Amino acid sequence: MRVIVLLKQVPDPEQIGVSRTKGTLFEKGKRILNPADEHVLELAAELKSKEQADFVALASGPEPVVEVLRRAYAFGADQCYHLVEELDEGDHFAKARALAGAIRLIAKERGEVDLVLAGKGSPAWGAGQTGARIAAELELPQALWVAKLRVHGRELEATQLAGGEEQVRRVPMPALVTVDPSANKPRIPNALLLMKAFKREVKKLALEELGLTPVAFAAGTTQMRIVRTYAPD
Amino acid sequence: MHVTQIISEKCTGCEDCVFVCTLKAIRMEGGKAVILEHCTDCKDCWKRCGDGAIYSGETSAASAAGPQQSTEDWRGVLVWLEGDDSGLQPASREVLAAGRRLADDLGVYLEAYLVGGSGAARDAVSRGVDRVHQRAPAAPHTGLASAYESPLLGLIRQRQFEIVLFPDSLPSWELAPRLAQRLQTALYPPVSALTVDFETRELLGTIHAYGGTYFSEVTTGGARPQIALVRGNAFPETSADPSREGEIVQAA
Structure with missing residues (x-):
């Protein structure tokens, strides 16, 4: 089976502040891998050893995004792809369309994808809407907030966690799954693995390669615009 | 010229649209609603219609064209x-x-x-x-x-x-x-x-x-x-x- 892991680089929650005069958030330090995505990498690593899965990682954004893909190599990824784009971060529609395009391109290059894995959400808005958006783009069935995942042939047994209750669902592959942080305890890659990861090649993809028409990104209508940000009293 | 139209196969003859139209621009003919010439496309009727029998010809063309439609x-x-x-x-x-x-x-x-x-x-x-x-x-x-x-x-x-x-x-x-x-x-x-x-x-x-x-x-x-x-x-x-x-x- 082939697994594609979607990774996101996010502002470090410990390293942000709010400008009182401008009403905007600012970042003081380097961006980090979305903490929820560590659990996604762990699950992919487990699928690689249990199911002999081909473990592919994909992240999109400007150049520094490459750093989160190095972490995927340290978790044992077979190949990492960086979709280089500078789309508005509040434009979940365009981001999802671009990532779906990249997944199609990778499937053409490497073979059919059976499972797309994403994190449950990110610290900024806790949203986690990109996974289901990509599933819609690729016409895939999905299971969100999955705490336990078993593979039975071409079918997944997914235990979803909602409001403290578990519900088990069977989903045919190919499918998209978002991983609940309770699913596992991510390993901590040692220094040697991290150093080796630094030498691996990250393949670059460009938006122009995806065959998306400019109308795919109807500028000005699909993004969320922050009017102001403030700290509650 | 109005663009509002009735899909007569879907119209059940409930007369909700006749009731809601303030211009009296809808009449019943043979148990089905008919839009009259002086309709101004205010859309009150198609928001009202529970059977999906009223639509705007113009709007469906716009939806086919993509997201570039008026709010x-x-x-x-x-x-x-x-x-x-x-x-x-x-x-x-x-x-x-x-x-x-x-x-x-x-x-x-x-x-x-x-x-x-x-x-x-x-x-x-x-x-x-x-x-x-x-x-x-x-x-x-x-x-x-x-x-x-x-x-x-x-x-x-x-x-x-x-x-x-x-x-x-x-x-x-x-x-x-x-x-x-x-x-x-x-x-x-x-x-x-x-x-x-x-x-x-x-x-x-x-x-x-x-x-x-x-x-x-x-x-x-x-x-x-x-x-x-x-x-x-x-x-x-x-x-x-x-x-x-x-x-x-x-x-x-």
Whole structure:
């Protein structure tokens, strides 16, 4: 089976502040891998050893995004792809369309994808809407907030966690799954693995390669615009 | 020349549109509604029609062309509700309250897509929904997305609601982003406050960032529909009034 892991680089929650005069958030330090995505990498690593899965990682954004893909190599990824784009971060529609395009391109290059894995959400808005958006783009069935995942042939047994209750669902592959942080305890890659990861090649993809028409990104209508940000009293 | 048209195969002859038309531009002929020449395409009738028998020829051409349509074409508020014969779920009652207030502010109908029994439908009407599109729950273990996605998408496309609200729950997270992607619009993360700009009819939502360390006010500008998730315990429930009237129709 082939697994594609979607990774996101996010502002470090410990390293942000709010400008009182401008009403905007600012970042003081380097961006980090979305903490929820560590659990996604762990699950992919487990699928690689249990199911002999081909473990592919994909992240999109400007150049520094490459750093989160190095972490995927340290978790044992077979190949990492960086979709280089500078789309508005509040434009979940365009981001999802671009990532779906990249997944199609990778499937053409490497073979059919059976499972797309994403994190449950990110610290900024806790949203986690990109996974289901990509599933819609690729016409895939999905299971969100999955705490336990078993593979039975071409079918997944997914235990979803909602409001403290578990519900088990069977989903045919190919499918998209978002991983609940309770699913596992991510390993901590040692220094040697991290150093080796630094030498691996990250393949670059460009938006122009995806065959998306400019109308795919109807500028000005699909993004969320922050009017102001403030700290509650 | 008006563009509003009647699909006579769908028209059941209920005369709701005749009743709602302030210009008396609709007449009944042989048990079916007919639009008269002096229709001004105000869209009151096709927002009213529960059978999907009225549509704007111009608007359907525009939807085929993509997202470049006027926000004017989108009117009305839709809420996603769940319940059983004993009534609506608590989270659904809160979403209903949020939707009712926005509908009043905008001067439009509040409609609901309800998954649940007739008790829940009556509860929805008594708490302020003008029209309930009711359907029975899908078999357990079927994916929510597969069961409700296309009927809901069909309803939103046909009625062109300007605002669609969901509670902050797993079913909503499964459905709302998929709908937002297919409708090429933004999805507001769970909001704890909602206001509308009376002129632009834009929705301004307050979202919690970094686990509530910061609050952000967000908007999506020209996007329609404006789809938002509603945080729990943020909107006080409306009280139930059994004498309140509303319409309950069976939904796909």
